[in-house]
Amino acid sequence: MNLSFRINSNIDSNRVASLIGLRNGQLWDLLFSAAVWGSVLIVAMVFLWLVGDVLIRGVSAVSWDFLVSPVIDSGRSGGIAPVLVSTACIVAVALAVAFPLALASAILIAEFLPRTGTVSRLVVASFDVLAGMPSIVFGLFGNALFNQLLGFGYSLLSGGLTLACMVLPFMIKANVDGLRAVPRSYREAGDALAMSRTSTLWHVLLPAALPGIIAGVLLGMGRALAETAALLFTSGYVTRMPESLMDSGRTISIHIYDLAMNVAGGDRMAYASALILVVLLILINTAVVRLGDWIQRRSLRA
Amino acid sequence: MDRITEATSYIQEQDSSSGNICLCTESLCLSYGTRAALENVNLRIPSRAVTAIIGPSGSGKSSFLCCLNRMTDLCCSTTIEGSVRLGEHDIHRDLGKNPIALRRRVGMVFQHPNPFPFSIWKNLALPLKHHGVRNKQELSSVIEQALRRVGLWEEVGDRLRDSALTLSGGQQQRLCIARALVLEPEVLLMDEPCSSLDPLSTKCIETLIGQLKNSYTIVVVTHDLAQARRVADHVALFWNADGVGRLIEQGPAARVFQHPEHELTTSYLEGQL
Ligand SMILES: Nc1ncnc2c1ncn2[C@@H]1O[C@H](COP(=O)(O)OP(=O)(O)O)[C@@H](O)[C@H]1O
C-alpha cells in the first residue's frame, strides 16, 4: 500500500517536472540513456547489415546441392562439399590438440603455480606475447616446423597443428580466467573435507569453471574457422576432396578469400560460402553453449 | 611482554587438572613468511566439550584454528614450530606429509557458509564417495542421519536435489556442519560460524553445538562474548601483543568469566559488557 503510494507520487512528480521542463539532472540522464541506446543501435545495425548483406547476396546460390557438390571451375559453379570436409578436419585437429594442452596448462597456472611467482608471471607474459602475434607469423612457423621439418607437407594435419599453436594462448587464458573465477572457498571446503587436490579439481573446480572453459573452446573455434593467412602456408588451398589428414585442403575462409580475390565472377559463390560460414558459426556457438549448460547442470545437480 | 608469558605458564600449571585432553599444543609458533602470527601457544582442548576461542580480531584465532587441521599448509611459506598433539600423535611430525588422514579426524566449518554449488544431496555425497562409500542405500541413510542431526531433514528432506545455494544462510551453514560430520571426525573446528547469520539461525547453531558436544570435541572461534558465555565449557583468550598473537588466558568458562586472572582479560570482558 505504502509502496504503491510512493511509486505513484514519484511518477506524479516526474510528470510535473517534465511538464515544466527538464531539470539539469534529468537532462544528463536523458543524454546518457540516448548515448547508451545509440551505441547499442549502431552495433546492432552493423551486425544486421552485415548478415543482411551476406544473406541477400548469397542466399540465391545456396541449396542442398551447393553443400554436397564438389568445387567446379575454381568455385564458379558446383558446391563446397570438399571445403566443408577440410574445414571440419582442420578445426577438429586444432581443437583436439589445443584443448587438452590448454586445459592442462591452465590447471598448472591457476591451481599449482603461486600466482605472483616468477614462473607464473613469465609463462603468462609469454602467452600474452603469443596472443598478440600476427597469424601470418604462425603460418611461417607452421610451414617451417610441420610442413618441412616434420615432413607433413601441405596437409590438413599441418594446418590443424598450426591453428592449434595459434589458438592455444587464447584458450589457456580463457581457462585460467574460468578457474580463477571459482571462489577460493570451494578449495578450502574440499581441503577441509580431506579431499585430495585432484579430486576437488575434478569434481568441484572444473564443473564450476565450465563457463570459462566453454568460452575458451568457442574463442578457439571461432578464430580457427576465420583464419586464412596461417593456412595458406600450411594446409594449402587445394579444392579436391581430402582422403586423409595428410592431404592438402582449403577451409571455407580460404575459399571465400580465393573466390573474392582471385576468381573473376566468383562473387556470388563467395557470398554463398560466407553465408554458410556465418550460419555455421551461429549453429556451433549455440550447440556448444547448450552442451556446456547441459554438462554443468548434470554435474552440479546429480 | 614478560607479564604475558608469565601468565601463560602460570595458567598452564593451574589448568592441567581438567579431564581428558583431546588436542594440545606445545609452544606453538606460526609465521607467515617472516611475519610471526602466533607465538608460544600452549593450549589444552578437553575432549567432548566446547572450547571457545575469543579475542580481538587480528589476534590469530583463525590462524590458530588452521594449525589444528593443517589448513596452514595451503598458504605457501608458513612455518610452524612447536607441536600440536592429537591423542598421542604429533600432527605435524607423525602424520608426515599427508594431511588428509588428519583432516578426516579434524573437521572444519568456516566463517562464511561454503556449500559447493551442487545439490544438497551431492554436497553430502561427494565427501562420502571420496572416502569410499559407494553403496546408494548406505549413502542415503548416512545423508539422512547427518541432515537430521543438524535439524535440516524436516526443512529440506523433500528437496535434496535442489541446489544448496537456494538455502538460506543459516541452512547453508548447517549443511556445511552436516557435511563436516558425515566423515565422523573426532574434532570439529568452527571459525566464527555465526558471524554472517541472523539471530535466529545463530540460536539454532548454538543449540546444535550444545547437542554435538556430547559426541565431538568442538573448538569454536567467536568474537561474540555473549555467545562464548552461552556455549563454552572452556575459554581461551588470544591477544595481539606487538603484532603477534598470544594466548593469555585459558580455563573453564565459569572461572574465566567470573574470576579472570589476567588484567587484559578483565578489561576485555568489561569493555564488551
Ligand atoms: N594467509 C595469510 N597470509 C599472511 N598473513 C596472514 C594470513 N592469514 C592471517 N594473516 C595474518 O595473521 C594475523 C592473524 O590473523 P587471523 O588469524 O585471521 O586473526 P583473527 O582470526 O583472530 O582475526 C593477522 O595479522 C593477519 O594479517
Ligand SMILES: [Mg+2]
Ligand atoms: Mg578470523
